Amino acid sequence: MIQVAIMGFGVVGSGVAKIIEENQALLAARLSDEITVKYILDIRDFTGHALAGRVVRDFSVIENDPEVSVVVEAMGGVHPAYDYSLKAIRAKKSVVTSNKELVSLHGRELLEEAKKNGVRYLFEASVGGGIPIIRPLSDCLAANEISSVTGIMNGTTNYILTQMEENGAPFADALSDAQARGFAERDPSADIDGKDTCRKLCILADIAFGYQVNPDLVTCEGIRAISPRDISDAAEAGYCIKLLGHVRRDSEGITPIVAPFLLSRTHILSGVSGVFNGIGVVGNMVGETMFYGHGAGSAPTASAMVGDIIEACEVPSSPVLWKEKAPEGYIKDVSECAFARYLRVKGTRADSLTVLAECAVRAVSNGDETGFFLPAMTDEELAVILKMIPELDVVSSIRIFTPGEFVPKNG
Amino acid sequence: MIQVAIMGFGVVGSGVAKIIEENQALLAARLSDEITVKYILDIRDFTGHALAGRVVRDFSVIENDPEVSVVVEAMGGVHPAYDYSLKAIRAKKSVVTSNKELVSLHGRELLEEAKKNGVRYLFEASVGGGIPIIRPLSDCLAANEISSVTGIMNGTTNYILTQMEENGAPFADALSDAQARGFAERDPSADIDGKDTCRKLCILADIAFGYQVNPDLVTCEGIRAISPRDISDAAEAGYCIKLLGHVRRDSEGITPIVAPFLLSRTHILSGVSGVFNGIGVVGNMVGETMFYGHGAGSAPTASAMVGDIIEACEVPSSPVLWKEKAPEGYIKDVSECAFARYLRVKGTRADSLTVLAECAVRAVSNGDETGFFLPAMTDEELAVILKMIPELDVVSSIRIFTPGEFVPKNG
Numbered sequence: 001m002i003q004v005a006i007m008g009f010g011v012v013g014s015g016v017a018k019i020i021e022e023n024q025a026l027l028a029a030r031l032s033d034e035i036t037v038k039y040i041l042d043i044r045d046f047t048g049h050a051l052a053g054r055v056v057r058d059f060s061v062i063e064n065d066p067e068v069s070v071v072v073e074a075m076g077g078v079h080p081a082y083d084y085s086l087k088a089i090r091a092k093k094s095v096v097t098s099n100k101e102l103v104s105l106h107g108r109e110l111l112e113e114a115k116k117n118g119v120r121y122l123f124e125a126s127v128g129g130g131i132p133i134i135r136p137l138s139d140c141l142a143a144n145e146i147s148s149v150t151g152i153m154n155g156t157t158n159y160i161l162t163q164m165e166e167n168g169a170p171f172a173d174a175l176s177d178a179q180a181r182g183f184a185e186r187d188p189s190a191d192i193d194g195k196d197t198c199r200k201l202c203i204l205a206d207i208a209f210g211y212q213v214n215p216d217l218v219t220c221e222g223i224r225a226i227s228p229r230d231i232s233d234a235a236e237a238g239y240c241i242k243l244l245g246h247v248r249r250d251s252e253g254i255t256p257i258v259a260p261f262l263l264s265r266t267h268i269l270s271g272v273s274g275v276f277n278g279i280g281v282v283g284n285m286v287g288e289t290m291f292y293g294h295g296a297g298s299a300p301t302a303s304a305m306v307g308d309i310i311e312a313c314e315v316p317s318s319p320v321l322w323k324e325k326a327p328e329g330y331i332k333d334v335s336e337c338a339f340a341r342y343l344r345v346k347g348t349r350a351d352s353l354t355v356l357a358e359c360a361v362r363a364v365s366n367g368d369e370t371g372f373f374l375p376a377m378t379d380e381e382l383a384v385i386l387k388m389i390p391e392l393d394v395v396s397s398i399r400i401f402t403p404g405e406f407v408p409k410n411g
Numbered sequence: 412m413i414q415v416a417i418m419g420f421g422v423v424g425s426g427v428a429k430i431i432e433e434n435q436a437l438l439a440a441r442l443s444d445e446i447t448v449k450y451i452l453d454i455r456d457f458t459g460h461a462l463a464g465r466v467v468r469d470f471s472v473i474e475n476d477p478e479v480s481v482v483v484e485a486m487g488g489v490h491p492a493y494d495y496s497l498k499a500i501r502a503k504k505s506v507v508t509s510n511k512e513l514v515s516l517h518g519r520e521l522l523e524e525a526k527k528n529g530v531r532y533l534f535e536a537s538v539g540g541g542i543p544i545i546r547p548l549s550d551c552l553a554a555n556e557i558s559s560v561t562g563i564m565n566g567t568t569n570y571i572l573t574q575m576e577e578n579g580a581p582f583a584d585a586l587s588d589a590q591a592r593g594f595a596e597r598d599p600s601a602d603i604d605g606k607d608t609c610r611k612l613c614i615l616a617d618i619a620f621g622y623q624v625n626p627d628l629v630t631c632e633g634i635r636a637i638s639p640r641d642i643s644d645a646a647e648a649g650y651c652i653k654l655l656g657h658v659r660r661d662s663e664g665i666t667p668i669v670a671p672f673l674l675s676r677t678h679i680l681s682g683v684s685g686v687f688n689g690i691g692v693v694g695n696m697v698g699e700t701m702f703y704g705h706g707a708g709s710a711p712t713a714s715a716m717v718g719d720i721i722e723a724c725e726v727p728s729s730p731v732l733w734k735e736k737a738p739e740g741y742i743k744d745v746s747e748c749a750f751a752r753y754l755r756v757k758g759t760r761a762d763s764l765t766v767l768a769e770c771a772v773r774a775v776s777n778g779d780e781t782g783f784f785l786p787a788m789t790d791e792e793l794a795v796i797l798k799m800i801p802e803l804d805v806v807s808s809i810r811i812f813t814p815g816e817f818v819p820k821n822g
Contacts, residue, residue, distance in 0.1 A: 019554050019696055030553050108735050124551060130697035132543070132551030140535060140543030142441050143430050143717030150812070211737035219745045230807050233775045233782040234753060244812060253741040255748055261812040262753050268703055271682035276699075282814075285430055285714035286541035288687075289704035292679055293697060303696035306554030324519050326622035330664040334630045337666055342645060342673050364644045371644040396641050401561070401655060401672040 002031060002313055005039040005062040005093075007084060008075035009046065009055070012098050012125070015302030016072050016309075017051060027306070031313055038068055041084075059084050063091050070312050072305055073097040082106055089113045089121065094312035096305050098125035104199040108212045122308035127200040128153060128277050130300025131293035132307075137281060138207050144283025146208040148248040151279035152272045153200040155295045156184045156191035157223050157243040161231075161260075162273045165240060168228050183275055193222035194243060194258040201245030201256060204279070208247070209254050221259040234262045240270050338376040340400035344369055346393035355388050369395060376402065413442060413724055416450040416473040416504075418495060419486035420457065420466070423509050423536070426713030427483050427720075428462060438717070442724055449479055452495075470495050474502050481723050483716055484508040493517055500524045500532065505723035507716050509536035515610040519623045533719035538611040539564060539688050541711025542704035543718075548692060549618050555694025557619040559659040562690035563683045564611040566706045567595045567602040568634050568654040572642075572671075573684045576651060579639050594686055604633035605654060605669040612656030612667060615690070619658070620665050632670040645673045651681050749787040751811035755780055757804035766799050780806060787813065 004020070006013045017037050020027065027035050039056050046052040059080070062068055071088040073095055075081045081102050085095045089110065097103065103110075103126045114121035124134045128151070137146075152158050156178055163174040175192070178184035190196050198220045202213040223243050234241050239262040247256040263270050268290050272278035277295025282288050294300035345356065346369050353370060357363055360372040374382070386392055415431070417424045428448050431438065438446050450467050457463040470491070473479055482499040484506055486492045492513050496506045500521065508514065514521075514537045525532035535545045539562070548557075563569050567589055574585040586603065589595035601607050609631045613624040634654050645652050650673040658667040674681050679701050683689035688706025693699050705711035756767065757780055764781060768774055771783040785793070797803055 015696075023554060023556060023696070026556055027554065108733055111733075131700060132547035135551055136543035136547055139722065140546055140718045141714065142721045143434060143438065143714050145434060145437055148814075150814075206733040210733050211741055212733055212735050213737075213742060217742055225807070226809070227807065229777070229780070229782075230753070230755070230809060233755065233777075234809075236775050237753075237773055237784055239753075239811070241809065242812075246812070253738070253743050255743045255745055257745045259810055261810050263812045266684075267812070267814075268682050268687075271679050273677075276679075283541075283714065285426075285434070285710040285717075287705045287708075287711055289542060289702075291700075291702060293700035297698075299696040300698055303552065303554050303694065306696075307551045310553045311550065322519055322522075322617040322621050322623055324623050326624075327664070330622060331624060331628055332664050332666045334666055334668045342641070342648075342650075344641070344644065362648055364647055366640070366644075369640070371640075373648055396636070396638065398637070398641060398645075398652065399670055399672050400650070401653075401657070401674045401678070403559075403561075403678075 002033050002035040002069060003038040003067045004035065004070045004072060004309060005041065005068045006037055006072045006074060007041040007059070007062070007081070008073065009040045009042040009044070010074065011298045012301045012305070013040070013042075013072065013074035015298035016074065016305050019299070019302050019306045027310070030310055035309070038065070059087070063087050068093055070094045070096060070309050072309070073099055074305070075099065076101070078102055078105060085110055085121070086113060089117050089119055092117055092119055094120040094122070096122045096308040096312060098123070098301050098305060100126040100196070100199040100203060104202045104215050107203065107206060120312045122311055123203070124308050125301045125304035127203050128279055128291065128293065129295040129297060130303040131277060131279065131291050131295065132304070133204070133279050133291050134207065136291065137204065141281065141283050141286055141289070144285045146249065146281060146283050148246065148282045149201070149204045149208055149279065150244055150246045150269065151201070151204070151277065152242050152269055153245050153277050153279060153295060154191050154197045154243060155275035155277060156188065157197070158272065158277070159183045159275045160192070161223060161226065161241055161243065164226065164228060165231050165235070168232070170228055171224060171226055192224055194220045197243060197245040198258045201247055201258060205247045205254060205256055208281070209249055213254070213256060218256045218258060223260050226260055238265050239263060240265060242269065242272070335379045338378050338381070340376045340402050341374045341382065342371060342396070342398045342400060343374055343394065344371040344396040346395055347391075355385060359385060371396070373400070413444050413446040413480060414449040414478045415446065415481045415483060415720060416452065416479045417448055417483045417485060418452040418470070418473070418492070419484065420451045420453040420455070421485065422709045423712045423716070424451070424453075424483065424485035426709035427485065427716050430710070430713050430717045438721070441721055446720070449476070470498070474498050479504055481505045481507060481720050483720070484510055485716070486510065487512070489513055489516060496521055496532070497524060500528050500530055503528055503530055505531040505533070507533045507719040507723060509534070509712050509716060511537040511607070511610040511614060515613045515626050518614065518617060531723045533722055534614070535719050536712045536715035538614050539690055539702065539704065540706040540708060541714045542688060542690065542702050542706065543715070544615070544690050544702050545618065547702065548615065552692065552694050552697055552700070555696045557660065557692060557694050559657065559693045560612070560615045560619055560690065561655055561657045561680065562612070562615070562688065563653050563680055564656050564688050564690060564706060565602050565608045565654060566686035566688060567599065568608070569683065569688070570594045570686045571603070572634060572637065572652055572654065575637065575639060576642050576646070579643070581639055582635060582637055603635055605631045608654060608656040609669045612658055612669060616658045616665060616667055619692070620660055624665070624667060629667045629669060634671050637671055649676050650674060651676060653680065653683070746790045749789050749792070751787045751813050752785045752793065753782060753807070753809045753811060754785055754805060755782040755807040757806055758802075766796060770796060782807070784811070
């Protein structure tokens with residue numbers, strides 16, 4: 001039985017508890033062992049909550065319980081998170097954290113302490129929320145001299161800039177909208193002034209280039225001054241505006257900066273919209289790479305933390321063994337699935353094309369061919385329609401990828 | 412000293428040797444040990460090559476040398492790669508491979524054999540070339556029930572489709588162009604008929620969903636039939652056309668498919684152009700993620716393989732310790748760097764604006780404000796120009812991200 005303590009039961013800490021509950025069978029299989037939350041450290045009142053019985057207010061209960069092997073630090077801030085993390089590590093417990101402020105200021109020290117005590121200090125969730133970036137950068141790309149890291153690492157500011165771009169809204173309105181939707185805090189300064197991005201950039205620079213970078217030494221500009229006119233001028237020239245954290249290395253050292261940048265619409269990071277994050281890494285062997293996903297939120301952040309818990313348990317590593325014999329019917333035939341579809345036919349006979357035109361959400365005519373955009377249907381349903389049309393000459397038939405709709409008909 | 416044998420000294424195998432040579436200091440630091448290529452297994456003649464002295468033709472030399480701890484399999488094909496991999500594993504050597512055909516057919520068996528023998532069988536390079544995807548999927552996202560995997564996993568076909576889209580070229584011309592540039596093989600059928608994508612999709616499905624999927628059981632359609640008209644009709648409706656490998660799970664089983672799809676221009680994968688690959692993974696906790704980079708080529712593929720060699724050596728794992736004290740001058744000030752810049756000024760006085768207009772690569776006028784797109788220059792250089800203009804009212808000044816140009820002036 002793997003026993004975990006969660007420090008701080010807010011959005012992130014409760015997300016970790018939820019994954020351990022909801023994906024229990026999966027985790028037991030991955031860990032070859034049961035996993036349970038033994039303690040929750042929080043000073044608030046959780047009367048009535050299913051886990052209320054596990055809440056403690058005194059850290060030493062966790063520190064002194066040898067059954068707790070992993071401590072999840074989701075408190076935020078430097079104090080007392082730093083003190084508790086240090087004590088947990090010295091009590092031979094691995095610590096998993098999402099605390100970018102703490103990692104950017106004291107990561108090196110806590111890593112060293114963890115090494116000394118034969119445990120782990122892991123912080124995948126501190127940068128990019130649920131996006132795997134810390135381990136890909138430090139392990140998978142370990143054969144590379146990294147030349148630069150460039151990321152959209154703050155969902156709040158990216159949401160605001162995307163709103164300004166899509167609706168022509170002024171900064172203040174987009175900020176209010178983000179606050180109303182819970183994407184920005186009441187005091188949004190850490191996000192919109194670039195401080196949050198800066199902490200994450202420093203953590204990535206530490207890993208990529210080997211020296212701890214103090215966020216206070218980094219040029220850091222926010223997005224308060226960006227106007228709709230900036231965005232429309234940029235768009236006219238083929239750019240969008242993104243708050244980037246960027247650090248580049250040359251032979252002498254590194255140049256880190258956090259600032260809004262005009263970014264070419266052809267750059268892969270320009271497709272990172274709304275609350276999503278994207279982090280680009282360039283290595284001397286791998287070239288350009290990019291990692292994309294939800295940079296914040298309860299479940300994505302907790303996903304990264306539970307991944308780190310599994311890592312901390314030092315389960316015989318990836319990739320997991322897969323089984324040879326799948327159950328009967330495991331692989332379904334796509335012919336049972338409904339797909340939206342682009343169908344181009346020859347001929348201009350009005351009577352026959354009417355059938356398709358009535359089904360289609362859109363049609364494009366050109367010369368003697370017409371392309372129809374048909375809604376999701378199975379091969380069989382399509383065949384029924386096509387049979388109604390005599391002498392139909394189908395020139396082209398291509399499925400449309402519709403993430404929400406593409407589901408097996410009877411699934 | 413970590414001694415490695417490379418089987419197959421073609422594009423990929425020689426890339427591995429090159430990284431071990433070029434990034435030697437880096438690797439020694441990561442491994443806390445020297446690493447060297449002891450043998451190269453290849454039947455071709457490498458007379459004159461710097462590593463010619465290490466070439467052997469008999470696999471048993473490698474098999475029977477206890478000093479070799481990691482074998483890099485870059486032979487391709489099932490035979491004799493399968494036989495040699497099995498024998499190497501049984502001789503207690505970890506095997507690192509880029510061989511998608513072998514992994515998709517015999518991965519399960521070789522993983523099991525590796526587990527039995529206390530060594531590793533690793534294949535990060537078999538999917539997505541240099542892109543970290545196998546380990547992120549199996550480790551970082553281990554807390555998730557995966558619901559779908561969707562990828563552009565073949566650079567050849569993506570290059571062809573991108574060419575058709577950008578130049579309106581017919582398929583045959585785009586294929587010839589890809590062949591001329593070395594992006595497509597003389598016999599391109601494994602790529603353009605989707606077979607390569609299918610093998611990679613099956614490997615990802617194996618890891619994500621836990622059962623081995625035989626590529627022969629997957630619906631697999633290629634891109635031979637795609638015409639410029641398909642692409643222009645799709646574009647008119649807001650889509651591009653991409654060869655996707657897609658697999659989705661529901662409660663009963665999985666539905667895998669490889670086929671060209673119309674993909675919305677708002678989807679993050681639509682930004683994956685040319686020879687690049689992008690692989691999207693959706694998990695029940697993390698939501699949508701995407702991994703992007705070079706899906707093929709000597710250095711990127713070798714980057715993934717050397718990452719696996721490091722993993723096989725079971726170095727105390729990520730993240731690497733970073734140092735506290737950086738050398739003097741390590742962090743450079745961005746004011747020393749040249750940036751291209753968007754600068755908007757008020758006023759319409761022709762004489763003053765002429766100075767900026769002469770520098771600018773582009774200008775956008777609107778009302779009494781003009782936005783200038785200036786080429787890369789340092790803050791100091793910009794100040795010199797601005798001083799030439801009396802009573803200038805700068806409304807906005809935003810850097811432009813230009814990956815190629817943004818380099819320290821004296822770097």
